[in-house]
Amino acid sequence: MKLLIVNNLSSGFRDGAIYDFVRAFARDGDEICMRCTNGCTDLADFLRDAEDFDAVVAAGGDGTVATAAHLLAETGIPLLPFPAGTANLLAMNLASPAEPHALAKLMRESLLMDFDIGEIELANGEHFGFTMIAGAGYDATIMQGAESTKKLLGPMAYFTSAFVNPLPQFSKITLDIDGEHVETQGVGVLVVNFSKLQFDISLIHENKPRDGVFDVVVMNTHDAVGLIPALLSCMLDRTGEFPARPGSLEVYRGSEVTVHADPPLAVQYDGEVTNTTTPFTARMLPEAARFVVSEECLKLYDEESAEPLLLD
Template identity: 40%
Template sequence: MRTLVIHNPKSGFGSDAIFQFERALAHPGDECVMRVLAGDFDATDACADAEEFDMVVVSGGDGTVSSLLYALRGREVPACVFPSGTANLLCANIGNAPEPSALARACRIGKTAAIDLGELSWRDETGATRTRGFGLMSGTGFDAQLMQAALPNKAVMGQAAYFAAALANPRPSVERFTITVDGTTVEREGITCLVANNATIQGDIQIVPDCRMDDGMLNVIVVETEDAAQLLKPLAFGLVDRTGKAIGRPHIESFAGSSITVSSSSPVPLEIDGEVIPGEVTSFSARAVSAAVRVVVDAMSPYGSADDGSSRFGESDVIAYPQA
């Protein structure tokens, strides 16, 4: 088994879990290449030789992982998402058992599922068109402001930095968003407008129901409130109704489609998988890239199955997973 591990050492809190994973993964006769990313890495260059390996392991935060998966789109090599960031929401949405030894076992078994990615395009302040892929969600307005404000404290406070940033800006500005989804246009007012490939956040709470990474669609999510404190209400509802199907999500409206454009009444910041883009934008477009990449899944994943089957690469210990 030949494995390429692409690791961002600047992600998260600098955990050495990726090396525990490497030790559990490599068996006699295997080859495992560790590629450590520089701060100014180019995802396409990092994945240029991916087809020379049986598998690529992408390790870092959500932004790093999504950029690497986007660079692997449409290619035959499978990818394993390893959580080395702060929130690791993409890994959580895939739903594999997150322990290094469990992920190593899943790689050796080699079961994969095709997942969608999102592709976002916008014009920067010079007028040039920019395009980026995303795995989780991207947004304009309050969401991007939170990401920007949380950045200085993220390394020390982790996920708590986002809550601290929200408390520091209790009355965010309200924007009017013009949203076109598969040719149908609506106008809404709110503090943020998100485009999501999946919508499960911390605590296994789904912002909107039935948002999956294998349906060929993206979800547009508008937070229709003018008070940041009111965001506690949908979070509280999520604690008792994690799927959002029973009692819904107050102050949140969503639309689903494969092709989306969003414009705002004034320039607003833009974030992509937690990374704030320099400058501000007044519009962007997004599309779903269906079945873009094959990712490793195990029996815990909603994209896997209860039976792992035979091991593709051999010598994997048997682990009993709880039945759904």
């Protein structure tokens, strides 16, 4: 098997798990190519010849995997998200293991499933891919505040950042969703593909990253305290009873959304702080990413559509 690994050295805790993966995966006749970056080298250069490999492994956080998935979009090249970041929410949503030997087995079995991904266009004209969530406002503030402590605190850095930012910017928000114009207000907007966050909390009732549309969530409150009832409702939803979301969360659906805010709100995608503000546009790329997945993932999202990959 011919495997290409793109390894983000600046992600997570740098525990060397990707090297354990290589040792566990390698067999006689395999060719494994690893290309490393500390964030300076463009992943597009690393993936220039991806079609010459049987599969790609993206080792890093959600931002690293999203970039690789966007660059490989609609090529049919299998991509294994290797969770080496801080939160690793995509791997959690895909029900993937975190242990390198289990991931090596997953890669060898090569069960595939196609998923939607999003593309975000920023105000400066730059384009990026995202698999989880793009957003503006309070979530971007939290991501920015967590940057300096992620390596020390891990996922708790986001909670610490939220605690020290109880009064996020409140703005008038305008949404254009598939031609429909919506005027609202709040502290942030989330454009959601995969919906599950840490601790199995889901922003919306159903996690449907293969339906060709986003869930657009407006945090319609004046401060962080106003989001507490919504957070409790999301936590209770883990029981499957689907409690109603309170009025502090407005939910819309669509395949293309443009967000304006007055005053402007900071923008992030999959935990990556952009250093830009609204407006931004998010577009859906239906089933454009082909991920290597677990059997549990097949059961979660539609087992019949999985494709076994035979490479040996």
